[in-house]
Amino acid sequence: MGKTRLEAFSDGVLAIIITIMVLEMKVPHGATLDALWPVLPVFLSYVLSFVYVGIYWNNHHHMLHLVRSVSGGILWANLHLLFWLSLLPFATGWMGENHFAAVPSALYGTVLLMAALAYWILQRSIIRVQGPESALAGALGRDWKGKLSPLIYVAGIVFSACAPGLGMGFYAGAALLWLVPDRRIERVVAQSHD
Amino acid sequence: MGKTRLEAFSDGVLAIIITIMVLEMKVPHGATLDALWPVLPVFLSYVLSFVYVGIYWNNHHHMLHLVRSVSGGILWANLHLLFWLSLLPFATGWMGENHFAAVPSALYGTVLLMAALAYWILQRSIIRVQGPESALAGALGRDWKGKLSPLIYVAGIVFSACAPGLGMGFYAGAALLWLVPDRRIERVVAQSHD
């Protein structure tokens, strides 16, 4: 089984998720700057979720680069990842409309946590098919980012209850961690082209 | 006629269906766990529909793998399948918002039944073009899953009237049946690559 349609389908779903999130920002009724003000928290949540979907698309893009063939298990692990990401617009809208209150922030973190878990399962499925000597396993190395970020999400979920916006701070921090492109895989790809 | 655009268009439509279903989950107004509670039935319906679209995408992906050229009849049989799947978000939202009541559950099952019928017509159209000795006809074999699942949908439609959630149980059971990847086609594909 080739990976072309898996990539095309994932790109499609991620493109739709990243774009329909903006529909959660309801057009305000007034025409003044004041009318725009209540939209601000939803906008901030949107920015964070946009960055997260961008990170997932980016990492997915890099990871699939090292995949040659796709098994049924990989197809379902990929759909499982897309499922959790598809809940981001809902979680984003709820967190934004409630100004980063405790429960919505915790739910947002839970969605991030489950997506991270699903990404890890997808990675494992690929490595299981390719074998432990695979390019992906080598490229990941010790994968400290993949191990650290779930801990940050858990911390964000826990601290969401303390103060509005605190959870959001943790999630934004974990996003910054990933914004640095995954040089590990880029290096391996570059070597394999030598 | 090549099959590339047929695949691309189908992937696009399926990706949009699977993602806009989440828009039926309306962001609740309160910020408590209680406010999330009424969303739960819609969420459960969403999970089931997500799995169904995933199954259709998966099987479609496998089936198209055995198709070389595409006739006008196949194009329209494919659009017919996409039509019934496009009604899933509506049926999902209605069933979820009414907590798996009789009529909405029966409508949901009807959409599943019509989609199964449309898939079967698409299969027939492909085999008619390829001939009875085709790879697809061979791969399908006796196709007991394809024959059993419409019966389960009919049972689900009938039993929807008995108790809320009973129909849903049937539909979930049929989904489990399909979650096992279609090894018949994978085997044939593997052999044809030998």
Added chain:
Amino acid sequence: MGKTRLEAFSDGVLAIIITIMVLEMKVPHGATLDALWPVLPVFLSYVLSFVYVGIYWNNHHHMLHLVRSVSGGILWANLHLLFWLSLLPFATGWMGENHFAAVPSALYGTVLLMAALAYWILQRSIIRVQGPESALAGALGRDWKGKLSPLIYVAGIVFSACAPGLGMGFYAGAALLWLVPDRRIERVVAQSHD
């Protein structure tokens, strides 16, 4: 300029149009068959529009098959076609919710008419680039369908005022005309592969 991205972008837009139209069918509040009743006209409009987008996708697919390179003019003629088709969900929803009343039905016909005009302009742009001896010009021949259907749309717009549903009848008739696949182009494609 290659045509790959033109096809991909058109497929994307058409896939989204065909799928978001279903969002105009609002989930009813009751859980009975009666509650479903008012959705019926919107559903019927949806079926017609689904068929029309399917026809356009099909014909577009066939036409682009005979195109080798794409100029700036063709890109804009294609966007112009997509613009009119993007108004279909709005026109569909308005016509359906008002039970095929005069003005909404006339607007629906106008959108169909403008889309037909835009398709004709796109055809002309391609033939202008390829020359009058081109495969597309040959495949179209006298193009009686392309000349007849705008007349039917005009008749539908005019007769919409007479009785609710009459315009819809004309539009459905024109759709039936196109449901027969465009054998002209299929024949030329088949010959060029000989």
Added chain:
Amino acid sequence: MGKTRLEAFSDGVLAIIITIMVLEMKVPHGATLDALWPVLPVFLSYVLSFVYVGIYWNNHHHMLHLVRSVSGGILWANLHLLFWLSLLPFATGWMGENHFAAVPSALYGTVLLMAALAYWILQRSIIRVQGPESALAGALGRDWKGKLSPLIYVAGIVFSACAPGLGMGFYAGAALLWLVPDRRIERVVAQSHD
């Protein structure tokens, strides 16, 4: 890294943006021409935004034609461009519903300005990777359109406060400027094929 998925993802996001904007045009309740009247300003905003997304898709298409490989920086510069364009539906709806009032028109211009800036950053990222002797740098030349249009957006933002619709006039003027296809790049592409 290849550019295929970057193109596919961008096409997907742009196709969705251009299509969901039409969802801001709410189906009116009455069935008369009068009921359609209030939708007109939203429709005019939609036309302008459709043209802008078309321009961006067109220019993006031309620019990517001169790109061979894609770095992590280019991926993020591209996502940054898509982010600002994803705000167009919101800004379009707000401006249209408020009949081109001062603040919404200024916001619309700001989104255009930021998108222009993001496009310029993307151009710079590509040239930085390719070197100053690159085909893209040569094709852009003095890039007077790219330098003039941000000034027009700023003028539109400033003059939005003077009279409703004045800002819209500036933005429409800048769009006209770009509707002429980018012959610079077409010429370079044509030469490189010689």
